Each structure stands twice: as structure tokens, then as C-alpha cells.
Amino acid sequence: MNTNTTAIQQREHAKHAEVTYRPGTDFIEFSDRYEMVFDLPGATADSVSLTIDEGVLTLEASVRRDLNERGPSGDNAWIAREFGVGDFRRRVRIGEDIDDERMTASLTDGVLTVTLPKRAARQARRIEINPS
Amino acid sequence: MLSTMSMLRSFDELSRRLDRAFESVGQGVARTQLTPALNIWQDAETLTVEAELPGFRREDIEILATHDTLTIRGERVRHDPQGAEAVRYERSFGRFERTVSFGVPIDPDGISASLRDGVLRITVPKTPEARARRIEVTGELPAGTNPRPAELPETSPERAGEASNPESSRA
Numbered sequence: 001m002n003t004n005t006t007a008i009q010q011r012e013h014a015k016h017a018e019v020t021y022r023p024g025t026d027f028i029e030f031s032d033r034y035e036m037v038f039d040l041p042g043a044t045a046d047s048v049s050l051t052i053d054e055g056v057l058t059l060e061a062s063v064r065r066d067l068n069e070r071g072p073s074g075d076n077a078w079i080a081r082e083f084g085v086g087d088f089r090r091r092v093r094i095g096e097d098i099d100d101e102r103m104t105a106s107l108t109d110g111v112l113t114v115t116l117p118k119r120a121a122r123q124a125r126r127i128e129i130n131p132s
Numbered sequence: 133m134l135s136t137m138s139m140l141r142s143f144d145e146l147s148r149r150l151d152r153a154f155e156s157v158g159q160g161v162a163r164t165q166l167t168p169a170l171n172i173w174q175d176a177e178t179l180t181v182e183a184e185l186p187g188f189r190r191e192d193i194e195i196l197a198t199h200d201t202l203t204i205r206g207e208r209v210r211h212d213p214q215g216a217e218a219v220r221y222e223r224s225f226g227r228f229e230r231t232v233s234f235g236v237p238i239d240p241d242g243i244s245a246s247l248r249d250g251v252l253r254i255t256v257p258k259t260p261e262a263r264a265r266r267i268e269v270t271g272e273l274p275a276g277t278n279p280r281p282a283e284l285p286e287t288s289p290e291r292a293g294e295a296s297n298p299e300s301s302r303a
Contacts, residue, residue, distance in 0.1 A: 027150050029218040036154070039223055041184035041250035080232075082169035083184055093155040110186035110250015 020089045023059075034098065034116040040088050041110040048112060052100045059112070061088040150220045166208065166224035168252075172232065176264040179234055179256040186250035187223075193247065195254060197240035202256060203231040236262040 026037040040048065042063040049060045094100065098116045105114045168183040181202060185193065188206055196203040210225040234256070242257035 024223040026223050027154050027220040028213050028216050029150055030213070030215055031217060034154070035213070037223065039186040039250070041186040044249055077173045077175065079172040079174060079179070079234075080170050081172075083171060091156070095152060095154070109188065109247075110184075 020087055022090055023061075023088045025090060025092075032118055034118070036092070036114040036116070038088075038090065038112040038114070039110065040107070040112050041083075043088065043107065043110060043112065045107050048105075048107060050103070050105055050114065052094070052103070055093055055096070057092050057094050057100075057114075059088070059090045059092075059114075061112075063088065150218050154220075166226055167228040167230060168204070168206075170230065170232065174258075177258055179236075179238065179258065181232060181252075181254040181256065183230075183252040183254075184250065185247070185252050188247070188250070188252070190247055193252060195243070195245055197238065197243055197256070199237050199240065200235065201231055201233045202238070202243070202254065203229060204252070204254075205229045238262070 023038045023040055025039075026035075028035045028037070038059060040061045040063070043061040047062050049058075051058050051060075094116065097118050099119045100116070102117045103114065105112060107113075168185050171182040173180050181204075183204055185206060185208075187208055192206050192208060194205040196205070205228070207227045208225045210221075210223075213219070237259040239257045239259050243254060245252060245254040247253075
């Protein structure tokens, strides 16, 4: 391991870590729920955090590409560097009709889908008429 | 029957409803492009290409190689959600193609690729001629003797660098 190269990589790391990526997000409304879909390439379930505080949903995903383990370790090893070790972060103020306590999320192939049910009061309900 | 204009208007109203339901807060570098970002690095024998392809499946991706280029093609298909009342899309869908020219000969038959968590990783072996080789520095030789590696002192230039740069050795 070339020590001088390590120093260069640490500077690179620091430079890229300043970048926060805002992931592309789809918003879909259904009669009973909303769905948000985020592109988070490289993210794993344990690297994603979803929090709601005072009506603001914060998505954070920390995608650490360890340079020593996964990347180059020698002189002139990088040829192109278009994505870095930056974190994904997106904050969205959510509507009051969302029941955030029933929020669920799933992550597949680097795509996170968050399901936000609407509050029951807002749903159209069919009321059965019982025979007397 | 709804006219086209009133249909557009009603869709626009639904979009505004979504805007009210989800108001974006804060900043960041937007990442919505379909054509994947690439990281490429090399060691003496191998070139490695990583491409960000969230939501792609193996069958959506095609990799083609020549003696010194690699082409990645793919298509991400949007499946419109059943029963959606309103949508606001930022993610990109469709076809992309990117070609990388390495400038050194590669072995197309030795290429392997894996897809994990939306990141495609392609390992590309260089041909034997293209591999970096370490050339031993030899001492001055008396005429007629076989070449032998010179006896260099223990301290290599890298170690000298470490000694003069305490910050890097702390890592």
C-alpha cells in the first residue's frame, strides 16, 4: 500500500463527502395512500434512515464506498470518478392527511419505496347495510 | 365528455394537490439522470467499472466489448401504478447507452459483471501485453555476467513519504 496515495484518497474522500445528493423521487397518490419512490443506488437496508419530525420526512442514506476495500489502492488507479461517497438526503414536508405512524418502506435493487397511508377519516368508505 | 383542456386542467389540479401533500425542503445535488454515473479504476491486471443503475434488473442490461472498449446499454421501464390518482415523476426512464474507451487492449472473453443494490460492477482483464510490469533496477554489470536485481536499501521512496507526512500515516 502506497502511503502517499492514501493521503490523496483521503482528500478525495473529504471532497466528495461534502456533496449531498438529492435523489430523484416519484410521488404517487392513490385513494387510500401515497407512495414515494427514491433512486438510491448502492444503498442497503441498514444504510437508510427515515424519520418524521414536525411534519417533515427526512430520508438519509449513507452509501460508503470504502476505497481500500472496493476501490483502487495504487498510483493513477482512478480513471473516471463520476459518483463519490456522498450521502443521499431528501427532506419533504408531508401533508396532514398522512398517517405517519403507519408508514412502511421497502428497498429493492437500490430503489426505496415508502408507503404513506392516508388517515382513515379521509378515505371514502363503503357502508354495508345490514338486513334488519 | 371532457375536453382535452379540461382534462389537462384537472390533471394539473391533481399535481398541485401532490405539491401540497409533499413540499420539498432543503437542497442538494439533484440526481435524476438515467444515463448512469461511472466510476472506473485499474490495477496492474484489471480495469473495474461501476455504474449506478437503480431499479434495473439483470435482463434490462446489456454489456458489449471490443478489444479496447466497453459499451453498457440498458432500459428502465416504468410500470404505471394501477389506480393512481395523481403522479409527479422525477426519476428517469427509457433507454441509455454509454461507451468507455480504455486506450489499452482488453480481453473481451474474460469480462465478468455483477449487479447488486442497483450498482453494476464490471471486471475487465487487461491483455498480458497491456499489464503494468514492475521492472527491477539492476546495478552496473561487469561484461558477461547475468543481470541480477541491484541491492537496494530497505527504505523505499514510499516509506520516506510516510515519514515526512505524519498526517497520512495516522489513517
